[in-house]
Amino acid sequence: MTQTRCVRLNGQDDLSIAATDLPAPDRGQVRVAVLAGGICGSDLHYWQEGGIGTIRVREPIILGHEAAGRIRAVGSDVTHLRVGQLVAMNPSHPCGTCDFCKAGLPHHCMAMRFKGSAMYLPHEQGMFRDGITIGAAQCHPLPDTVTPGAAACAEPLAVCLHAANRAEAIAGPLAGKTVLVTGAGPIGALCVAVARLRGAATIIVTDIQDATLAVARRMGADHAVNPVADPDGLAEWQQDKGRVDLVFECSAAASAIRDAVACLRPLGALVQVGVAGPTPLPLNLMVGKEILFAGSHRFDTEFADAVGLIGTGAIDPRPIITATFPMSDAETAFRTAADRARSVKVQLSFAEEETKS
Numbered sequence: 001m002t003q004t005r006c007v008r009l010n011g012q013d014d015l016s017i018a019a020t021d022l023p024a025p026d027r028g029q030v031r032v033a034v035l036a037g038g039i040c041g042s043d044l045h046y047w048q049e050g051g052i053g054t055i056r057v058r059e060p061i062i063l064g065h066e067a068a069g070r071i072r073a074v075g076s077d078v079t080h081l082r083v084g085q086l087v088a089m090n091p092s093h094p095c096g097t098c099d100f101c102k103a104g105l106p107h108h109c110m111a112m113r114f115k116g117s118a119m120y121l122p123h124e125q126g127m128f129r130d131g132i133t134i135g136a137a138q139c140h141p142l143p144d145t146v147t148p149g150a151a152a153c154a155e156p157l158a159v160c161l162h163a164a165n166r167a168e169a170i171a172g173p174l175a176g177k178t179v180l181v182t183g184a185g186p187i188g189a190l191c192v193a194v195a196r197l198r199g200a201a202t203i204i205v206t207d208i209q210d211a212t213l214a215v216a217r218r219m220g221a222d223h224a225v226n227p228v229a230d231p232d233g234l235a236e237w238q239q240d241k242g243r244v245d246l247v248f249e250c251s252a253a254a255s256a257i258r259d260a261v262a263c264l265r266p267l268g269a270l271v272q273v274g275v276a277g278p279t280p281l282p283l284n285l286m287v288g289k290e291i292l293f294a295g296s297h298r299f300d301t302e303f304a305d306a307v308g309l310i311g312t313g314a315i316d317p318r319p320i321i322t323a324t325f326p327m328s329d330a331e332t333a334f335r336t337a338a339d340r341a342r343s344v345k346v347q348l349s350f351a352e353e354e355t356k357s
Contacts, residue, residue, distance in 0.1 A: 066156060086144060270286075327348050
C-alpha cells in the first residue's frame with residue numbers, strides 16, 4: 001500500500017513527521033493531496049497539554065481538522081467530483097442514525113467521528129498529511145481562483161456562521177445591531193467578518209494583543225480595544241445599563257465575559273463560542289439584565305455555506321493567516337501558533353504544490 005507523510009502527535013510536546021498508509025479510494029471516497037492545513041486551538045491543547053479537559057491523547061494521533069487540497073483519485077461511484085478540483089474537507093462524519101442525527105442535529109451526533117479528535121479510541125486520525133483518503137461527501141469544491149490557504153479556513157468560518165445562526169435564533173437578525181466580539185483570534189476575527197456581512201451597524205472587538213486586534217480591524221471591526229492598555233476603552237458601551245445588542249464571546253476568559261455582560265443592554269444576547277476550562281459567569285448581572293445566552297458548538301450545514309462565501313469572495317479569510325510553514329517545520333509552526341502576540345492563524349503547507357496563503 002502507498003504511504004504518505006503526516007504530522008503525528010506521539011504524546012504531550014512530542015510531534016514527529018511519520019509515515020502512514022494511503023489507501024486507494026473505495027466506493028464513496030476520494031483521495032486528496034492535502035495542500036494547506038490550519039493549526040487550531042484544539043491542536044495546540046493536544047500538543048501542549050496532552051488533551052483538552054477530560055479528553056486525553058491515549059495513542060499516537062495525526063492532528064489537523066482544517067484542511068484543503070486537490071482531488072487525485074475518485075471512487076468508482078463518485079460523479080460529483082473530478083480529479084484536479086480544489087476542495088475544502090469537512091472534518092465531521094456523523095453516524096446518521098442516532099437520535100440527534102435523526103432530529104436534524106448531526107453536529108450533536110452520539111457517535112461523531114471528527115478528524116484529528118482524541119474523543120474515542122481508536123482516535124480519529126486527522127488531516128495533517130500529504131495525502132488522505134476521505135468520504136466524497138466531506139469534500140466541497142471551490143474555484144481555482146481560491147488559494148488552498150483560504151480554502152482551509154472553511155472550517156473555522158463554519159464555526160462562526162453557526163454562532164451567527166445561533167445568535168439570530170435568539171436575538172433576531174444581526175442587521176443594524178451593535179455587536180461586541182471578545183477575543184480576536186481566528187474565530188473572533190471571522191465572527192467580525194460574519195457580523196459585517198450580515199449588516200451589523202457597529203462592531204467592537206477586544207483582545208489583549210494589539211497584533212490580533214489589527215487583523216480584526218482588517219476583517220471589518222469598527223473599534224478595537226485592548227483592555228490592558230486601555231482599561232476604560234469599553235466605557236462608552238457600558239453606559240445606560242449597556243449599549244451593545246449582541247456579544248460573540250470567543251475568548252472564554254472570565255474578565256472578558258464580565259466586561260461583555262457589562263456592555264450588554266437589558267435583554268441583549270451573549271453567544272458563547274470560545275471554550276476553556278471551568279469559567280465563572282457574572283450571573284447576578286446576567287439575571288438582572290435578563291441576558292439571553294446561547295452556546296455554539298461546531299457547525300452543520302454551515303460548512304457548505306462557508307465554502308460558498310469563500311468561493312464567491314463574499315468573505316476573504318486570508319488576512320487571518322499570519323504565517324505558513326512547510327510540514328517539515330511542523331514544530332516551529334506549532335510554537336509560532338502558540339505565540340498569540342504575533343499569530344492569528346498559522347497554517348502548514350503540504351505535498352505537491354507550493355501554496356500561497
